[in-house]
Amino acid sequence: MTPYFSIVIPLYNKEKHIAQTLKSVINQSYNNFEVVVVNDGSTDKSLEEAIKINDDRITVYSIENRGVSYARNYGIKHAKSNLIVLLDADDHWKSHHLEDLKLLYEKFPDCGLYAKAYTKRKNGINLKSIYKNIPQENNWKGIVDNYFKSSLANSIAWTSAVMIPKTTFEKVGCFNESLNSGEDTDLWIRIALKLPVAFYNKVSAIHLLNAQNKITKTKLSARKHIDFSTYDEATKNNIDLKNYINLNWVSMALQYKIEGEKALEKDIKSHIDYNSISNLQKLLLALPKWIVILILKCRNLIQRFIDLRIFR
Known part of the structure; x- marks a missing residue:
């Protein structure tokens, strides 16, 4: 069967x-x-x-x-x-x-x-x-x-x-x-x-x-990651796809920041539409590496007790 x-x-x-x-x-x-x-x-x-x-x-x-x-x-x-x-x-x-x-x-x-x-x-x-x-x-x-x-x-x-x-x-x-x-x-x-x-x-x-x-747990810079720019044509007539990919760009830029990959971080930031992200995300992108790491560590600690939707 x-x-x-x-x-x-x-x-x-x-x-x-x-x-x-x-x-x-x-x-x-x-x-x-x-x-x-x-x-x-x-x-x-x-x-x-x-x-x-x-x-x-x-x-x-x-x-x-x-x-x-x-x-x-x-x-x-x-x-x-x-x-x-x-x-x-x-x-x-x-x-x-x-x-x-x-x-x-x-x-x-x-x-x-x-x-x-x-x-x-x-x-x-x-x-x-x-x-x-x-x-x-x-x-x-x-x-x-x-x-x-x-x-x-x-x-x-x-x-x-x-x-x-x-x-x-x-x-x-x-x-x-x-x-x-x-x-x-x-x-x-x-x-x-x-x-x-x-x-x-x-x-x-x-x-x-x-x-x-x-x-x-492996560094993003050591992996072959999806290239979201391959969807540039599709985003022209799909604002929701564009916003979705934009948030993925933000996530990648922050990961490269944490890894200390300044050239990769700069390249990814060039793809981001800053008009479509939150003030918190703009702040995290602008802050130096050590402060971002500290914020994320605090988030992980607090998240044991509180659902931090501010990061979503």
Whole structure:
């Protein structure tokens, strides 16, 4: 029998997390699925931990290290179902995640992307995600009116909380294998520009920010990041996409500032439309590196107790 879902998990040096991740899949209330784990040349005991989980629905492929985009695309090609559910090897699902995605797909069968609400967890503290222009009523399901406007605080799509039909990849392409940073954002943009996006605001995925060996802990300057200028033509007639990309430019400029990459920071700042950002963001861009680092450290400390929406 063809599985209803194919769950694709790229795996690289996550020996401390992969077992719990797989257990969160096995414990799903809806169980007609296969799991495609792609071991991307792990050098720790990730592979051993993955194959310890005894479940006939799990298939583990081992390949040479080619990066997360290649690993995801490899898993998608080997998936048996038309419905691809993504999950990173250090994140978790609540038991109703797949059941929720099934409900969302059955209600809106013609979308290019299906997304669930998620919570970020850092140092044991849950940080609520904020989505712009999305109804606050419990268990709201619907088509997102404007993906880019709704993603100005937290992104509607996140890799461990989305489902994508294979037909979508046929229309817009898969993950860009030349990127190892922002490859997911690049795909979300391509999908949202061409196809409708469905969203369910019931939280069912947990993003663990303190997991081991996260690529986001590597300096941005050491990674091949998405070049947002490739969307310059698309932004000419799409102000919401322009604002969305503008905030990404701000984020990159601040990251380069923190890393001390002055030339890269200056280049990124040349792309920013300062008329479209907040006074706080303008201030952070103007402040010296050490003050920005101090502010962010204070934010992380206070955020243990308060949800700081001023930064969103």
